[in-house]
Amino acid sequence: MPTTTLQIPTPDGRADAFAAFPDGGERYPGVLMYPDVFGVRPVIERMATELAGHGYYVLVPNLFYRHGPAPVTELPAHITNEARPAIFERLLPIVQEHTTERALRDADAYLTFLTGRPEVAEGPVAVTGYCMGAALAVRTATAHPEKVAAVAGFHPGVLVTDAPDSPHRRIAELTAEVHMGLAEGDLTPEALAELNQGLDAAGVGYSTETYPGTVHGFTMADTDAFHAEGARRHWERLLALLDRTVAAKG
Numbered sequence: 380m381p382t383t384t385l386q387i388p389t390p391d392g393r394a395d396a397f398a399a400f401p402d403g404g405e406r407y408p409g410v411l412m413y414p415d416v417f418g419v420r421p422v423i424e425r426m427a428t429e430l431a432g433h434g435y436y437v438l439v440p441n442l443f444y445r446h447g448p449a450p451v452t453e454l455p456a457h458i459t460n461e462a463r464p465a466i467f468e469r470l471l472p473i474v475q476e477h478t479t480e481r482a483l484r485d486a487d488a489y490l491t492f493l494t495g496r497p498e499v500a501e502g503p504v505a506v507t508g509y510c511m512g513a514a515l516a517v518r519t520a521t522a523h524p525e526k527v528a529a530v531a532g533f534h535p536g537v538l539v540t541d542a543p544d545s546p547h548r549r550i551a552e553l554t555a556e557v558h559m560g561l562a563e564g565d566l567t568p569e570a571l572a573e574l575n576q577g578l579d580a581a582g583v584g585y586s587t588e589t590y591p592g593t594v595h596g597f598t599m600a601d602t603d604a605f606h607a608e609g610a611r612r613h614w615e616r617l618l619a620l621l622d623r624t625v626a627a628k629g
Contacts (some may be wrong), residue, residue: 380432381401382397382399382431385397388488389484390488391485395444395449398437399424399427399431399437400437401431406499406500407499407500408621408625409493409500410435410437410438410504410507410621412427412512413506413516415510415512415596416470416511417450417454417458418443418449418450419441419449419450420454422601424439426598427439433621435621435625436493438493451470454466458602463602482518486519487523490527504526504528505527505625506527506529506555507531508535509532509598510595513536514546515546517532517553520553520557521552522549524554530555531616531617532559533560533617534562535566538570538574547577550577550578551580554583556624558586558587558616558620559586559587563589563593588616598613
């Protein structure tokens with residue numbers, strides 16, 4: 380499975396990125412994968428490579444490239460519950476600087492780069508994300524409805540907030556099919572209802588599902604939050620969504 384590191388031109392500099400794609404010499408549907416707050420690291424690269432093995436070109440940008448190449452802070456090989464607070468403390472100022480305006484500028488650059496790759500097939504792409512990446516996936520899909528046919532998010536963070544630019548406030552502009560795989564406690568019942576109302580208003584196919592027994596971060600095998608059955612279900616839901624929306628039909 381070919382993998383490579385790339386530099387994505389953006390209005391604010393060059394974003395380092397990881398890409399994986401099948402070794403078939405053909406053109407494959409594109410998937411933009413937003414990582415969780417810990418960023419591009421071996422577990423994310425393995426997940427991107429696994430997804431590429433199902434017939435997709437997967438691009439994973441370093442969200443915090445303005446602060447240097449990934450990882451932008453030192454990470455242990457396994458992120459324990461005890462280690463998380465100190466890591467979050469180091470990352471918080473960087474996350475706070477990643478404003479909606481920056482996220483939208485980046486999304487445009489990422490999609491332009493992805494759809495321009497010679498290995499990527501013509502037509503709409505899919506966007507998926509984890510943790511804060513799920514909110515970025517929704518922002519990308521709402522800002523570029525003509526380019527995004529599927530959006531998936533898993534254990535989403537900051538997706539439904541009181542902020543005037545909360546990602547869910549533009550969700551009625553979606554045209555993509557949506558799956559949101561939630562950990563128990565990710566969204567309050569009120570927030571989930573608000574999200575579903577927006578998706579209803581968009582008139583798109585969607586599913587919002589709470590994965591039993593999971594906690595925030597359940598897809599990430601390098602953390603204590605990992606939940607094997609939740610991760611398996613995430614792959615099942617994600618692959619089915621992509622197969623319905625962007626997969627090459629042969």
